[in-house]
Amino acid sequence: MGTIFLDKEVHELEQYFVSSNPILLLVALILTFMASYTSLDLLTLLRSSENHKKFLLIGGSFSMGIAIWTFNFFGILAFEKNSVVTYNLSVMVLSLVLGVALASMGFMALTVRKLSFINIVHCGTLLTVSLLSNYIIGLYALNLSIEIHTVLLMMTVMITLIIFIVAFLLFFYSNYRQKENQIWLKPTSTFIVSAAIIQGHFMLVRALPVKQSVENVNELVRDTSFVPFLVLFVFLLIVGGLITSSSIITKRLQNSDKYVQDYRYALDQASIVAVTDSKGKIIYVNEKFTEISQYKEEELLGKNHSIINSGYHSKEFFQDLWNTILGGRTWKGEICNQAKDGSLYWVSTTIVPFLNKKGKPYQFVSIRNDITERKQTEELLHRQDKLTAVGQLAAGVAHEIRNPLTSMRGYAEFLQLDETKPERLEYFDIILDEIERVNTIVEEFMVLAKPQTVHLELKNIVLIVQDVLTLVEFEAKNKNVYVHFESQNQEIYVNCDENRLKQVLLNFAKNGIEAMPSGGDLYVNASQQGGKVMIHIRDTGVGIPSEKLNKLGEPFFTTKEQGNGLGLMVSYKIIEGHKGKIEVVSEVNEGSTFIIKLPTVTV
Incomplete structure (x- = not known):
C-alpha cells in the first residue's frame, strides 16, 4: 500500500515538472534569490544602524514578503492554465500584504540587541507561516480548491522551519567571527533561505494538492499578455530594493570614510x-x-x-x-x-x-x-637649580676655607725650610700637595660661584693641545697609556682664553687616562669642519653607560670612584663661555669620545 502511495506521489511530481513552464520557474528562482539577499542586507543594516530603523524594518520585511510571494505566485502560475482568467486581484494583494506583515513580525524578533535561539525560532516560525499562508491564499486567488494531506503538511512545516532556523543561525554566526570570515555568510544564508522557500513550495504542492488535473501550458506566456508585465513589475520592485539598500550602504560608507579622514587629518596635524x-x-x-x-x-x-x-x-x-x-x-x-x-x-x-x-x-x-623642548627646558632649570645651590655653597667655601687654607700652606712651607730629614721632607711635600688639591677644588667652586672674566685671544689650537699632551705624557707612560695626536693642519685658530681652554683639555685627557687602568690608547685629533673647530679626545677604556651620559656635567655627578664631578661641570661652563659645545659618545667596554666644538676663525 505504501509503495502504491509513493509511486503515485512520484508520478504526480513528475507530472508537475513536465506540465510546468520552465521559464517562469527560472524567473521565480532568480527573483526569489535577489529578494532574499536584499532582505538579509537590510536586516544587517537594521541591526547595525542607529538611524532609519523603521524604514529598514519595513524594507527588509517587504523584500522577504516579496521573496516568499514571488515563488509561490509564479510557481502556481507556471502550471495553472485555467485559473488565469478567473484570477482574483484583491486576494492576490492580500496574500502579499499578509506575507510582508508576518515577515515584519518575524524580523522584529531579531531587532533585540542580544539575540537568543528563541528569537531565531520565533522569526523562523513566522516566516514558515508566511510561506504556508501565501500558498493557500494564492490558490484561493485562482479560485482553486485543495486537498489536505495532514502528515505530509506537518512534515513540510517542520522541515521548512528547520531550514529557516539554520539559515539565520548561520547568518548571525558572524557576530562571533572576525570580519575576514564574514564574506561568505550572507550569500550562503541567502541560498538557504531561498532553498527553504523553494522546497516549502514544492512540498506544499504535494501536501495541499489542487483538485484539478495539471496540464501542459507552454503557450501560457504567449497567450496571456499581463504575465510579462507582472514579471517586470516584480523584477523592478526587487531591483529597486537592491538599489535602495546599496545606496544606503554606500552613503553610510562615505560618511564613515569622511569621519575617519577628518579624524585622521586632525590627529595628523597635532x-x-x-x-x-x-x-x-x-x-x-x-x-x-x-x-x-x-x-x-x-x-x-x-x-x-x-x-x-x-x-x-x-x-x-x-x-x-x-x-x-x-x-x-x-x-x-x-x-x-x-x-x-x-x-x-x-x-x-x-x-x-x-x-x-x-x-x-x-x-x-x-x-x-x-616634548623635546620641554624636556630640555626642564633639564636646564634642573641644572640651574643645582648651579645656584653650588654657587651658594661656593661662596661659603671661599670665605670659610680659603683663608685658613692660605695660613696652613704658609706655615707648612715655613716648617719645611728648617727640616733636614728626607723622610719628614716627604711628609711636607704630601701635605703641600693635598693643600694644593683642596685649593684647586676651592677655585673650581669660585668658577661656579660667580661669572669669570674670559679674556679671548687669537690662538693656534694645535699648539695648545700639544702643550697639554706634554703635561700628561709622564702620567700616561706610568699607566701604560700611549698618546696619539693628529691634526689636518698645523695652524687652526680660535678665539679663546688659553689657560681656561688648557684646563678643559687637561681635565678630559686625565679622565681618559684614568678610564684605562690596565693601559690603552688615547687618541686626540684637531680639525676644522663646517665652520667649527673640532677636538676629539678618545680613549679605549671602560666606557660610560648610556643612562649616565645625559647626567655628565651636573654638579657632584661623577663616573669615577673618587671624584666630585666639579671638573666636568667647570669644563662645560668654560666651553659654554667660549660659545662652544661639548658632546660625548660612549659604549661600555669600548671607550668614550669627548668632542669639543668651538667657533672657527679665519686668519
Whole structure:
C-alpha cells in the first residue's frame, strides 16, 4: 500500500515538472534569490544602524514578503492554465500584504540587541507561516480548491522551519567571527533561505494538492499578455530594493570614510601617529612620524620600533610597556627616541590596544607628541637649580676655607725650610700637595660661584693641545697609556682664553687616562669642519653607560670612584663661555669620545 502511495506521489511530481513552464520557474528562482539577499542586507543594516530603523524594518520585511510571494505566485502560475482568467486581484494583494506583515513580525524578533535561539525560532516560525499562508491564499486567488494531506503538511512545516532556523543561525554566526570570515555568510544564508522557500513550495504542492488535473501550458506566456508585465513589475520592485539598500550602504560608507579622514587629518596635524600589528611590526606612520624620526615611510613599514630605540630606557621599562598593552590596557608615558641622524628626541606617548572578539590585541595605535623642548627646558632649570645651590655653597667655601687654607700652606712651607730629614721632607711635600688639591677644588667652586672674566685671544689650537699632551705624557707612560695626536693642519685658530681652554683639555685627557687602568690608547685629533673647530679626545677604556651620559656635567655627578664631578661641570661652563659645545659618545667596554666644538676663525 505504501509503495502504491509513493509511486503515485512520484508520478504526480513528475507530472508537475513536465506540465510546468520552465521559464517562469527560472524567473521565480532568480527573483526569489535577489529578494532574499536584499532582505538579509537590510536586516544587517537594521541591526547595525542607529538611524532609519523603521524604514529598514519595513524594507527588509517587504523584500522577504516579496521573496516568499514571488515563488509561490509564479510557481502556481507556471502550471495553472485555467485559473488565469478567473484570477482574483484583491486576494492576490492580500496574500502579499499578509506575507510582508508576518515577515515584519518575524524580523522584529531579531531587532533585540542580544539575540537568543528563541528569537531565531520565533522569526523562523513566522516566516514558515508566511510561506504556508501565501500558498493557500494564492490558490484561493485562482479560485482553486485543495486537498489536505495532514502528515505530509506537518512534515513540510517542520522541515521548512528547520531550514529557516539554520539559515539565520548561520547568518548571525558572524557576530562571533572576525570580519575576514564574514564574506561568505550572507550569500550562503541567502541560498538557504531561498532553498527553504523553494522546497516549502514544492512540498506544499504535494501536501495541499489542487483538485484539478495539471496540464501542459507552454503557450501560457504567449497567450496571456499581463504575465510579462507582472514579471517586470516584480523584477523592478526587487531591483529597486537592491538599489535602495546599496545606496544606503554606500552613503553610510562615505560618511564613515569622511569621519575617519577628518579624524585622521586632525590627529595628523597635532600628533605623531603609528600603527603596529600584534607582533609589533609597523603598518602605518603619518607624516609627522617621518619628519621627527628622519626615516622614510618605506624604511619604517614592516620594522619594529627598535629602529628608533635610543638605548636610554632599560629593558624593564619596555617589558612593563608590553605587559600593559598586551593585557589590553592603555599605556601612557614619556620615551626618549633616536632619529636617523643619531639625535635624540622626547615624546609623550599613549599606546592604545585594539582588541578582537576574544579580548586579544590585534593592533596597537601609538599617539605621540614632541616634548623635546620641554624636556630640555626642564633639564636646564634642573641644572640651574643645582648651579645656584653650588654657587651658594661656593661662596661659603671661599670665605670659610680659603683663608685658613692660605695660613696652613704658609706655615707648612715655613716648617719645611728648617727640616733636614728626607723622610719628614716627604711628609711636607704630601701635605703641600693635598693643600694644593683642596685649593684647586676651592677655585673650581669660585668658577661656579660667580661669572669669570674670559679674556679671548687669537690662538693656534694645535699648539695648545700639544702643550697639554706634554703635561700628561709622564702620567700616561706610568699607566701604560700611549698618546696619539693628529691634526689636518698645523695652524687652526680660535678665539679663546688659553689657560681656561688648557684646563678643559687637561681635565678630559686625565679622565681618559684614568678610564684605562690596565693601559690603552688615547687618541686626540684637531680639525676644522663646517665652520667649527673640532677636538676629539678618545680613549679605549671602560666606557660610560648610556643612562649616565645625559647626567655628565651636573654638579657632584661623577663616573669615577673618587671624584666630585666639579671638573666636568667647570669644563662645560668654560666651553659654554667660549660659545662652544661639548658632546660625548660612549659604549661600555669600548671607550668614550669627548668632542669639543668651538667657533672657527679665519686668519
